[in-house]
Each structure stands twice: as structure tokens, then as C-alpha cells.
Amino acid sequence: MKPPLKPTLTAPGTLAAKAVAKRPGFPVRLELDAGTPSATKKIAGRAHPERATGTFYQKIPARTALPSGVGLDSRAVRARMVQKLAAQGISDAQVLAAMGHVERHRFVDTALVNQAYEDTSLPIGLGQTISKPNVVARMLELLRQGAGSPAGKLGRVLEIGTGCGYQAAVLAELATEVYSIERLRGLHDKARENLRAFRLANVHLLFGDGMVGYAKGAPYAAIIAAAGGESIPAAWVEQLAVGGRLVAPMHIAGSAQALVVLDKTAQGVTQTVLEAVHFVPLKSGTS
Numbered sequence: 241m242k243p244p245l246k247p248t249l250t251a252p253g254t255l256a257a258k259a260v261a262k263r264p265g266f267p268v269r270l271e272l273d274a275g276t277p278s279a280t281k282k283i284a285g286r287a288h289p290e291r292a293t294g295t296f297y298q299k300i301p302a303r304t305a306l307p308s309g310v311g312l313d314s315r316a317v318r319a320r321m322v323q324k325l326a327a328q329g330i331s332d333a334q335v336l337a338a339m340g341h342v343e344r345h346r347f348v349d350t351a352l353v354n355q356a357y358e359d360t361s362l363p364i365g366l367g368q369t370i371s372k373p374n375v376v377a378r379m380l381e382l383l384r385q386g387a388g389s390p391a392g393k394l395g396r397v398l399e400i401g402t403g404c405g406y407q408a409a410v411l412a413e414l415a416t417e418v419y420s421i422e423r424l425r426g427l428h429d430k431a432r433e434n435l436r437a438f439r440l441a442n443v444h445l446l447f448g449d450g451m452v453g454y455a456k457g458a459p460y461a462a463i464i465a466a467a468g469g470e471s472i473p474a475a476w477v478e479q480l481a482v483g484g485r486l487v488a489p490m491h492i493a494g495s496a497q498a499l500v501v502l503d504k505t506a507q508g509v510t511q512t513v514l515e516a517v518h519f520v521p522l523k524s525g526t527s
């Protein structure tokens with residue numbers, strides 16, 4: 241029998257109670273030259289020995305494709321990210337709105353802030369990663385498409401793998417209550433710090449082994465995991481409400497991982513295997 245989870249930040253008031261640490265802001269201005277997929281930027285530098293001119297031209301990857309000289313705050317860059325998500329097939333307006341609201345750059349290290357709105361996973365420390373926006377949006381959309389899901393907000397949701405807390409913040413807009421578990425103390429603390437400024441009274445951060453779920457909050461309208469194991473732990477299925485949906489990565493053959501959707505009905509549980517994904521491993525115990 242595993243030791244019970246210890247909720248260390250369950251009192252909503254605690255989130256807002258402490259002084260809010262000043263975090264670095266988003267760069268006010270992105271120095272991009274053109275809105276084309278790949279722009280050429282003039283840079284200063286020494287003349288290339290084989291070239292007559294002293295001007296270098298550097299290829300700029302298609303990052304945000306924003307118009308020239310526009311002073312940009314992070315809202316504009318997020319709007320652009322949301323447009324891309326929609327173009328990639330995410331159609332749930334509530335998911336897109338939530339992704340447009342939550343400041344992803346506040347959840348990554350200062351050195352990675354410029355990449356915060358690219359469709360890429362990023363390191364968050366201790367060998368873990370924040371999933372790319374497209375994967376977060378896809379999983380949240382799938383959660384909301386469960387048969388028992390209301391048109392409005394989901395009820396109580398369990399998240400396994402808090403990581404930096406980003407997805408929990410997005411979930412906070414889509415669900416009435418979010419219980420999010422992390423097994424690494426360092427990341428649990430980091431998420432708590434990251435989320436403090438957001439003052440999300442409906443997010444409950446828990447330190448513990450998410451493989452056993454969190455029975456005290458059950459039954460859950462939805463369960464979402466950000467780490468993949470060999471199978472879906474029985475505790476998750478038990479703690480899912482009838483009519484609820486679970487979305488998680490799972491190994492399907494050897495090391496290949498796929499997104500799996502479980503729907504729990506009065507008749508039983510159905511499992512649907514979707515596209516291939518690459519999540520960090522689901523591990524037992526805490527550290």
C-alpha cells in the first residue's frame with residue numbers, strides 16, 4: 241500500500257496570500273523584419289573574406305512571422321500561436337481562448353522566453369519538458385469531447401504531471417476544479433511559484449505519486465496525464481466518473497507511445513488509440 245498523497249497547497253487562499261515575486265516580462269519588441277515564413281535580416285559583422293561587401297544576411301527561421309517594426313506584447317504573439325493551433329486543426333473555441341489567455345512565457349526559464357510561443361516542447365528542469373502547445377490543445381480538446389462533458393466547463397479534473405504548471409493554468413479556465421499531482425518536489429515547488437501570480441483559486445497542487453491518482457478528489461469528470469507508462473493505472477480508471485474521459489500517453493509497442501482515450505460508461509470502459517506522441521515516462525514514487 242502506497243503512502244497517501246500529501247496535498248501541500250490545497251487551500252485556495254494560499255495562492256494569493258504570499259507576496260508575488262517579480263518575474264521577467266516578455267520582450268517588448270521582437271526584432272523580426274518580415275511576415276514571411278523565413279525572412280532575411282541584415283546584421284552587422286566583419287566582411288566575409290570571399291565577399292565584396294561588409295554586410296551579412298542571416299536567415300531567420302519562421303518563428304512568429306510578425307509584421308515589421310511592430311511593438312509586440314505577449315498577447316499578440318499568443319494570438320498568433322492560437323491562429324496556428326486553429327490552422328493545425330484545433331477547433332474548440334474554449335480551448336483556443338484559454339491558450340490565448342495563459343502566458344506560457346511565465347512558465348519557462350528566462351533564456352527560453354523567446355521560444356515560449358513556438359510549437360515546441362521546452363525543458364523545465366530535472367529532465368522534464370513542457371509539452372508543445374499543439375499537444376496541450378489537442379489533449380484538452382479531446383477531454384472536452386467526452387460524451388459526458390458539458391458544453392460549459394468540465395467539473396473536477398485530475399492532472400498527472402504538474403511539471404511547470406502551465407497546463408494546469410490552462411485547465412483552470414476549462415474546469416471548475418483542477419487537482420494536479422507532481423512526483424518531483426523541485427517541479428512541484430516551481431509550479432507553485434509559477435502559478436502564484438495567477439491566483440488560481442481552483443487549482444490544487446499536490447506532491448505525490450500520481451500513479452495512485454488522488455482518491456480524495458474523485459470521481460473526476462476528466463483525467464489527463466502528461467507522462468506515459470506501459471498501461472493506464474487502474475486507480476485512474478477507478479477515480480474517473482461514469483461519463484468521464486481520460487486522455488493519456490501510453491506505450492503501445494516497445495518504446496512507441498500513442499495518445500490513448502478512455503471513456504467510462506455505465507456499460508464499461510472503451511479505449512481508443514490515437515496518434516503517436518513523445519512524452520516523458522510515467523514513474524512511480526516521489527523524488
Ligand code: SAH
Nearest residue numbers: 401403404406407422423450451467522523
Ligand atoms: N503538464 C506539464 C508537463 C510536465 S512533463 C506542464 O505543463 O509543464 C510531465 C511531468 O510528469 C513531469 O514533471 C514528471 O515528473 C511528471 N510525472 C511522471 N510520473 C509521475 C507520477 N507518477 N506522478 C506525478 N507526476 C509524474
